[in-house]
Amino acid sequence: MTHAALLREPLLHFLVLGGLVFAVDRWNAAQREDPNLIVVPAKLDEQSRAIFRKTQGREPTEAELELMREDWIETEVLYREGLALKLEQGDRELRERVATKTRMIIESGVRVADADEPALRAFFEQHRAVYDTQPSFDFSEAASREPVDEQGARALADALNRGADVSTFVRL
Numbered sequence: 001m002t003h004a005a006l007l008r009e010p011l012l013h014f015l016v017l018g019g020l021v022f023a024v025d026r027w028n029a030a031q032r033e034d035p036n037l038i039v040v041p042a043k044l045d046e047q048s049r050a051i052f053r054k055t056q057g058r059e060p061t062e063a064e065l066e067l068m069r070e071d072w073i074e075t076e077v078l079y080r081e082g083l084a085l086k087l088e089q090g091d092r093e094l095r096e097r098v099a100t101k102t103r104m105i106i107e108s109g110v111r112v113a114d115a116d117e118p119a120l121r122a123f124f125e126q127h128r129a130v131y132d133t134q135p136s137f138d139f140s141e142a143a144s145r146e147p148v149d150e151q152g153a154r155a156l157a158d159a160l161n162r163g164a165d166v167s168t169f170v171r172l
Contacts, residue, residue: 038073038076038077040069040072040073044069045069048069049065052068
């Protein structure tokens with residue numbers, strides 16, 4: 001077979017293109033991070049030392065620091081396993097914690113201007129109708145320190161129902 005005939009061979013084209021596709025796939029896979037790889041953040045030791053100092057009042061030993069690293073790694077493994085098992089789905093408490101944490105991140109960047117007393121009073125006066133509302137309750141409890149007979153209890157209930165000031169009616 002001549003070189004020209006060999007270059008026209010479809011099987012050769014298939015093998016070369018297949019090898020090329022395979023090589024590109026292997027290169028691409030090598031560029032991706034291993035999903036099972038756990039990388040301990042560089043700041044972990046610094047943060048662990050600060051927490052240890054705050055709680056224990058001294059610097060951690062190397063053995064204590066290693067225990068903190070192992071604890072962090074175990075927590076990361078359990079977290080990833082929980083995500084793989086989809087334990088976060090349908091968990092209202094977890095959803096609320098993530099929302100709260102997100103809210104804290106958002107609000108930490110928000111700067112509220114300091115309000116002075118006259119500005120606050122002016123705002124209140126301008127919106128007084130919103131804040132001046134009648135108490136809204138449908139139940140009030142009054143207990144007497146002294147024993148009350150049935151007639152006294154009925155009189156107390158009548159006074160309460162009429163809106164009388166109970167403190168003048170009976171010593172509470």
